[in-house]
Amino acid sequence: MSFTAEQIATVLNGTIEGDSSVVVNNFSRIEEGKPGTLTFLANPKYTHYIYSTNASIVLVNNDFVAEQPVRATLIRCFNAYAALAILLDMVEKTKPQKTGIEPMSYIAPDVKYGEDIYVGAFAYIAENVKIGDNTKIYPQVYIGDNVTIGDNTIIYPGVKIYQGCTVGNNCIIHAGVVIGSDGFGFAPEDGVYKKIPQMGIVIIEDDVEIGANTTIDRAVMDATIIHRGVKLDNLIQIAHNVEIGEDTVMAAQVGVSGSTKVGKHCVFGGQVGLGGHITIGDNASIGAQSGIISNIEAGSKILGSPAIPVRNFFKSSVVFPKLPDMYRQLAQLQKDIEELKSNLNK
Amino acid sequence: MSFTAEQIATVLNGTIEGDSSVVVNNFSRIEEGKPGTLTFLANPKYTHYIYSTNASIVLVNNDFVAEQPVRATLIRCFNAYAALAILLDMVEKTKPQKTGIEPMSYIAPDVKYGEDIYVGAFAYIAENVKIGDNTKIYPQVYIGDNVTIGDNTIIYPGVKIYQGCTVGNNCIIHAGVVIGSDGFGFAPEDGVYKKIPQMGIVIIEDDVEIGANTTIDRAVMDATIIHRGVKLDNLIQIAHNVEIGEDTVMAAQVGVSGSTKVGKHCVFGGQVGLGGHITIGDNASIGAQSGIISNIEAGSKILGSPAIPVRNFFKSSVVFPKLPDMYRQLAQLQKDIEELKSNLNK
């Protein structure tokens, strides 16, 4: 498919600067843009590429000011990244969709499912499962007894959902994700650990996306809850009885310990670790690799292990490499003062 | 099923305080307890909920002292958490158990297996595998050639066990676990890395539980060994030739490098990293996110990266945010002293 700048600007409600008849048939990144492709500029780090890119069209924010001549046709939009998303979405939707139930899948006789679902070969759907309309279950997925899955949800190959858990509408669960494995609960008894059976479930609400090989444990009782709109990256660990608030995003390899409650609209960098039984307020922003062991107030911006306000962390980190010098200087000062004192006392 | 406080106290060998005829038919968490449910109090952080919970029965430790009136019936036990485990266990055991060999599984002709096993659809059991009695192999599990698995073990969906490894009795291996993948061994040669074939195996002893998507590499020769009673949480990495001592527990996302030996009864927080070729003594306690690069004595309690005694770590962490001030103060003191010196020398 080919589109002119004019057609694209119409879709995006954008303003054209340059040749409105130029045609593109693919996307590219700005630093590697080829003629006939459309690219975008959202991250200011990449601004210098706009003067050299060979892409034919560049989506830019309305407030972009060119400091040199730009060869490409510009389309100015309210938000270049969101505009790109709209275009990518349109292309994505033209792709053929999988439907139907492939042979060599296993679906228990009492499973209830809606219209236009896809079930791939070697998928296993156990007893009393309910699946909504338009949902796709890829090959080799395991859905345990009594699981409920909503409409328009995509479960990629090899996902494992243990018995009793629920997944909402419009969710995307990537390959290798495990939902509902036992929480890590043991009672020490005479030097060995006795397992605490984990009787609860996991609830994944609507519009949640979960990255590859992430694991979410079932609650000891009640439920581990991932609320509407949460986005989890790959290889994240969510322990039992955790609750993640609406529209919170977590980058890869974050770990959240048991019974911790994370608020809404929080942003987590990668490899963050949260201790158990704590509360993270809404809109908190937690930098990569932070370690958190106590409650965090709403709106905090923190970093480090243990985490402190971001600005403090960076200021102290700048001093950290000077510690050996400071140590020596301090010793020297002590000596100097002793000397001064004894001189004065003479 | 419903039980009276009296029936439960009898099972647990506990003492009743309050109405011994009250009936419960489910479990709840103390902060969300509903009438007709049983809950427990083990973590002191939750003590205040006991005065407001609507649960009908609360298991408490013998030494619990109420500071306000408690509506619920109390059952005093030696260890409330362990008592809960006993009750949960009883309920768990009433659940119907999977047995039998489902069609669309693959079992090599020479596989030997005991009584009452379960093998789910799309499970693959390769040549010369031995499986004990009452063991459950869920759908989509892969068991390589010459693997041995004991009695009463549960292998959840999608677990992959490479050839030659052994798993003991009463183990629980959660979905997505990989046992016996190649250790990370390469010899640099003319600027490229030549693979060192990994000829050893993994030995999982009895009573081990392994969390979802954890990976345990086979040894270069001999064996990587997880000893009796070890509990590993999700997304843990155990490298080749590692040995983990009996009854050691590790929280999620811990990584243990090659040839390291971990002692018995150790406790690891999440996201800890251990270097290679080191020894961790028995009963060591290693705080979350610690980094360990040298041997650790038995009984140590350490934290940080590099790890130091826990108390030291916290004390130094309190000073860390003051580093910029200290840096300025130190410079000021140097100036002051220079000034004093020159004044004295006048």
Add this chain to the structure above:
Amino acid sequence: MSFTAEQIATVLNGTIEGDSSVVVNNFSRIEEGKPGTLTFLANPKYTHYIYSTNASIVLVNNDFVAEQPVRATLIRCFNAYAALAILLDMVEKTKPQKTGIEPMSYIAPDVKYGEDIYVGAFAYIAENVKIGDNTKIYPQVYIGDNVTIGDNTIIYPGVKIYQGCTVGNNCIIHAGVVIGSDGFGFAPEDGVYKKIPQMGIVIIEDDVEIGANTTIDRAVMDATIIHRGVKLDNLIQIAHNVEIGEDTVMAAQVGVSGSTKVGKHCVFGGQVGLGGHITIGDNASIGAQSGIISNIEAGSKILGSPAIPVRNFFKSSVVFPKLPDMYRQLAQLQKDIEELKSNLNK
């Protein structure tokens, strides 16, 4: 199979010291060496074991100098570890190889594949896939539409490769790896996150090994690229549009954020985290658990979070536990100086 020291020395082009007729039929580690086995000494930490090992043959580097009598026959080689690799490789190659296409696998009608491939049961090979000669696809692997895989590559059980990705020749992909899952891209819009469709692919070049449960996300456009000879350990996260240079090795649980470029011949310790949109120069060495948020020059050796030169990190880490003392001393010095000043002003 049994071999004499003489036969082995001939293969390795090594020099014998001791009984050249001694026979071995297995490998062992030096600390647990049994008679009739061959072991090796590469890591100096293990040197003391050479005087007590019961192994019959020890491979040592040419420059090894015995400080006590050694019972075993020594074979001196240019590089003992690489020599071991050659022997292990020879044994590995004598093992029977899986070939053929097992029943209960799914291969789309238009798949093109070469000679002597193996496809295990419950493997799913989707439309328009191309697979080279001698490649092994183990059970329960998923290969999406339009994927291309080269010759002599091993895809272990349960690997998931999303549509459109390519894997080169002589690669080894361990169980549970996910290649081509969606990159983590969302545009915030009115407080919720709108998914940016990820239209690119993943390219895995030749001679790459990828450890168990590692995840590599597809690019938003263009490709995430793992170049020739890269070795990734287990549970690593590679985000969208990342590029990893030739012959770079990464230990387990490393996380690389989006659009970051890693150079050639770099060495990463475990649990390192790289920020997004940065460049790591060739031959950089990054210590375990480091956090990197800006570009790193070629050849750097860094450690810490944020990372600084390794020597500085260790020097400062030694001072870190002394911070509380320094803080007190500093306060004391301030007092002393005030006192001195006021004494002088009297």
